Amino acid sequence: MPHSTVQRHLARIAAVAAAALALTACASAGSTSDETPAPAGSTAASGAFPVTLVNTFGETTIESQPQRVATVNWGNHDVPLALGIVPVGIQQSTYGDDDGDGVLPWTYAALEKLGATGDKLPALFDETDGIPFEQVANTEPDVVLAAYSGLTQEDYGTLSQIAPTVSYPEFAWGTSWKDMALIDGEALGRKADAQAxxxxxxxxxxxxxxxxxxxxxxxxxxxxxxxxDTSTVGIYTPLDARVQLLSDLGLVDAPSVVKLAADTDQFYVSLSAENADTLSDVDILVVYGDDTTLATLQADPLIGKIPAVARGSVVVMPNAAPISAATSGPTVLSVPYVLDDYLDLFQAAAEHVG
Known part of the structure; x- marks a missing residue:
C-alpha cells in the first residue's frame, strides 16, 4: 500500500481497554449474524488440525477447521476466497476502490463466483481509524487471518480475545503474497491447496x-x-511485499537499495534528495503519481539527475487506482488480475534503458 496509507496503519495504537469492554458487551449481547458453514470444496486436509503457527507475537493454535473466517488488514481475505471459502468479515477497501463499494475488483469477482455478493456479502470492517474490534467480534469468527498486516502487539492481544489470530511471521507489512497464501492457507487446513x-x-x-x-x-x-515536497525520496526496502513482487517478476533490487536497507527492519527508508545520485545504479524507478509525474521529476534540479529519471525509465503507478492497490499489497488473486498490465508498464520503462 502507498506510504501515506501505511503510515496511518502503523501510527494507530488501538485503545485496548475500551475494546475489551466492547468485546465483553458483545459477548453478553450475542450476535445477529447468521451461521455461515464452510462451502463445498473447503474441507481441510486430513490431520491438518490442531495446527500451531508461530508469529511475531508468539504462537497461535487452531484446534479444528475454522467455519467462520474473519480477516483484517490488507488482502488476507483473498486467500480463503481463492480456496473457495467465504469469510464472515473482511477489511473494507478504500485505496484503489474504483466503484466505492468497499471491495476491490478481483475480490468482488471471487465473491461473485462463490455467490457471496449483495445481501450475502461479508461484513466490511471499516479500518479507517484502526481495527474495529467490536465489528470483528460481531461476526463471531473462530479464526482471524492477518498474515499480511501491521498488527501491533495490542491489536494482536485484543483480536486473540475474539478468536485465534494469525499474525505476520516477522516484519510488519513484510509478508510476501506467497507466504500470505501459505500461512493463511495453513490456518485453514489447506496449505497444500494454497501451495498449488x-x-x-x-x-x-x-x-x-x-x-x-x-x-x-x-x-x-x-x-x-x-x-x-521533493526534498526527500522514500524508498521501499526489500522487506516490503510490493518489492518482493518485483523480484518474482525477474527484477533485481538495485545494490544502492540493498545498501540503504541494510541496517533497518522497516519496509521504508528516506533518502535526502541531495543524495539522489545514490540511485545511479537503478535501471527502472517506480513511483506513484499521474500523467504529470515524470515531467515534474525530470524538471527537479536534484531528482532529475537520477539517470532513470533523466532517460524516462520510470514506471508511474496511477495513485489510488486498482492496479496500484493490486500490486502495493499483492495477493494470490490480485497478481493475476493485473499481471499483464503491470508488466506492460515495466516493459515500456525497460525499453528506455540502454
Whole structure:
C-alpha cells in the first residue's frame, strides 16, 4: 500500500481497554449474524488440525477447521476466497476502490463466483481509524487471518480475545503474497491447496514474462516522492511485499537499495534528495503519481539527475487506482488480475534503458 496509507496503519495504537469492554458487551449481547458453514470444496486436509503457527507475537493454535473466517488488514481475505471459502468479515477497501463499494475488483469477482455478493456479502470492517474490534467480534469468527498486516502487539492481544489470530511471521507489512497464501492457507487446513495456488500464479508470471522480454534482470527501486515536497525520496526496502513482487517478476533490487536497507527492519527508508545520485545504479524507478509525474521529476534540479529519471525509465503507478492497490499489497488473486498490465508498464520503462 502507498506510504501515506501505511503510515496511518502503523501510527494507530488501538485503545485496548475500551475494546475489551466492547468485546465483553458483545459477548453478553450475542450476535445477529447468521451461521455461515464452510462451502463445498473447503474441507481441510486430513490431520491438518490442531495446527500451531508461530508469529511475531508468539504462537497461535487452531484446534479444528475454522467455519467462520474473519480477516483484517490488507488482502488476507483473498486467500480463503481463492480456496473457495467465504469469510464472515473482511477489511473494507478504500485505496484503489474504483466503484466505492468497499471491495476491490478481483475480490468482488471471487465473491461473485462463490455467490457471496449483495445481501450475502461479508461484513466490511471499516479500518479507517484502526481495527474495529467490536465489528470483528460481531461476526463471531473462530479464526482471524492477518498474515499480511501491521498488527501491533495490542491489536494482536485484543483480536486473540475474539478468536485465534494469525499474525505476520516477522516484519510488519513484510509478508510476501506467497507466504500470505501459505500461512493463511495453513490456518485453514489447506496449505497444500494454497501451495498449488501459488504455483499456478508463478506459472502465469513465467508465461507473461515471455511476452515482456526486456523486464527480467533490470535493477529497480520502488519509491515514493511527494510532488509538493521533493526534498526527500522514500524508498521501499526489500522487506516490503510490493518489492518482493518485483523480484518474482525477474527484477533485481538495485545494490544502492540493498545498501540503504541494510541496517533497518522497516519496509521504508528516506533518502535526502541531495543524495539522489545514490540511485545511479537503478535501471527502472517506480513511483506513484499521474500523467504529470515524470515531467515534474525530470524538471527537479536534484531528482532529475537520477539517470532513470533523466532517460524516462520510470514506471508511474496511477495513485489510488486498482492496479496500484493490486500490486502495493499483492495477493494470490490480485497478481493475476493485473499481471499483464503491470508488466506492460515495466516493459515500456525497460525499453528506455540502454
Amino acid at each position: 495456488l501459488v504455483d499456478d500464479v508463478l506459472a502465469q508470471i513465467d508465461t507473461a514474462l515471455e511476452a515482456h522480454p526486456d523486464v527480467a534482470g533490470k535493477t529497480v527501486a520502488y519509491g515514493w516522492i511527494d510532488p509538493a
